[in-house]
Amino acid sequence: MTQNHVSGIETSAISVLKRAVEMDQSGCFESSLVYYQEGIQLLLDVLKAAVKDESKRGHYRDKIKSYMERAEQIKAHVKQMKEEGKYHEQIRIAEDATGYSFESLFKPYISNLLTEVWVEDPYIRHIHQLYNFLRFCEMLVKASCKVKTIHLLTTREETDSGQQSSALSELKESLSVQGLTLDLQYSSTIHDREIRFNNGWIIKIGRGLDYFKKPTGRFSIGYCDYDLRQCHETTVDIFHTKHTKTLGDS
Template identity: 75%
Template sequence: MTQNNVPGMEASAVSILKRAVELDNIARFQESIVCYQEGIQLLLDVMKALKDESKKAHYREKIRGYMERAEQIKAHLVREKEEGKYHEQIKITGDGTGFSYETLFKPYISETLTEVWVEDPYIRYTHQLYNFLRFCEMLQKASCQVKNIHLLTTQDDGENSSQQLSALAEIRQSLQTFGVTLDIEYSSTIHDREIRFNNGWIIKIGRGLDYFKKPKGRFTIGYCDFDLRQCQETTVDVFHTKHTRSS
């Protein structure tokens, strides 16, 4: 890193660590840990390029404080998980942004994640099928080794029936080229929406995967980047269990 890059790195570190503290303060601990870790690493990289010893000492003290807090949160989360008490709630406000699948699910994805269950009655219409495809793409790009995805949804018995069947069949065939098996089941009584990871995380989204608003036009900001897409108001409840049921 050159000296010219230091100010930008410092600004990024400050921004991420500020977000870590904000998430910490509202008890979104799993997300705050991710931000603490990213911010600390950035500050460590900045320190390597600094020549000002007083500034280095200042950052060294800051890093020590952030690391201590991150370790406290980790210990708290371990206790909560062991006792089966972990529950985190995220409120997505109407018109809120910054809630792409990558952003929302990142704190709960790990290298040990190999199997995912999606229960969502509304994977039927075109935009909902694309949402499920985006979710699968997110898993493919994430730092995990997902080999099996299970989808439980309702079957469209109207004019969109053939589109639903052909779209899901195409997604399944496409996933196979990446070594991922998609198992699809239909239920006429499913109502709850939840996503389960076999690393223990359970994410219940009030609106399921379909919480994004329709863009105002095909060439408006947020059409492609879902972190910039406005959302419908919904609540996300996150739980952790040592034994994620498989069916």
Template identity: 65%
Template sequence: MSRSVLAGMENSAVTVLKRAIELDNESRLPDALVCYQEGIHFLMEVLKATKEEAKKVHYRKKIADYMDRAEKIKEQLNDLKEKGKYHEQIKIPDDATGFCYEKLFKPYFDSFVTEVWVEDPYIRHVHQVYNFLKFCEMLVKGPCSVKTIHLLTSLDNAGNAQQTSGLEEIKQSLQRYNITLEVIYSPSIHDREIRFNNGWIIKIGRGLDYFKKTQGRFSIGYCDFDLRHCHETTVDIFHVKHTKNT
């Protein structure tokens, strides 16, 4: 590994671990754990490529410290989940960026997730159906092994042809990945929540539709939702031992 690559890897480790500490201080434990694990990985790569013994001792100490903190977070999370007391709240400020679905949801699903429930009354208009498509694409990319996605939403009586045809197209497309999409329409649905069958429940005040429109179809943020400006909303995350099926 060249000196410049080694320096870049070390800088990446510092950046990620600094973010891990910030998230840890904010009690955003799952996010912090992901960052600690990623930072530890970077430090281990740096350690492998380091020749100086004094630096090796330094990196080993840092890795041991961060691994110890990561294990304590795991224990804390497991204890809270076992007692059904886990609750985390994320506030997305108005006009904020950096809150794409991957950033928001990935800390809460893993390779054991096989079933997902989406309850959102506003998967009706074209842009909202696209939001749901982006969410499904995230699940397809993994690391989970989703087999079934349940969507409970309301029917757009004014233009339901676009809504139903769009959701049907998503359903057909998901079948190519051996994923079944079940859509149920309810006239009385109001709550918005997403559940994974590993016990995580995410409630977003605005549902999946918390992104603002871009200035045009060729504006930054139109394709990459991580660069899209957001409406102000609150995200509440819970964990239960047994996720309800309906």
């Protein structure tokens, strides 16, 4: 491994761990754990590969130990809050913020235990909203989990000349090829936006899945990569319950 390569890994580690500390300080503990674990691994890679100076090795060992101890404290705290049914964290997405693709936002809450997802969002109707839901489904298909069923409860668009129903039918067929079932239901009365994972996580986003701004053009940065897409201001509330109810339960 070249010195430049090692330097690049070190820079990445600093950036990731800075993000971990920011999430930690803002009370987003489950998210901070993901960044701590990634950053610690990067520092371990640097330590093993290239640091020859013993004083530097000691410095990295101390840093790694400190971050690992903090990660263990967070794990214990999160476990206790989950057991007590009191876990809640809040992420505030600022106006024009970037870095909040579905992969980035939902990654901390996806695990091997996840097999079923419920999405309640009244605004999966217009073309950009349908694409948002498609990207959400793509995120689940790619994720390291075993999702078999995605439930969508939304409102019906009566003036789209079949665009909504056609798009969702196509998506349903495409998901079936991947081994996933899309259970589609409509309601004329829903208003709240909520996503439930059957591993216990409940995510409430003020704007639902529709928190991305329209790109300036089809060949502008952020058009394809949603981590580079600017966002509308919104709040994300995350809860955990050991007894996850389906959207149809009372």
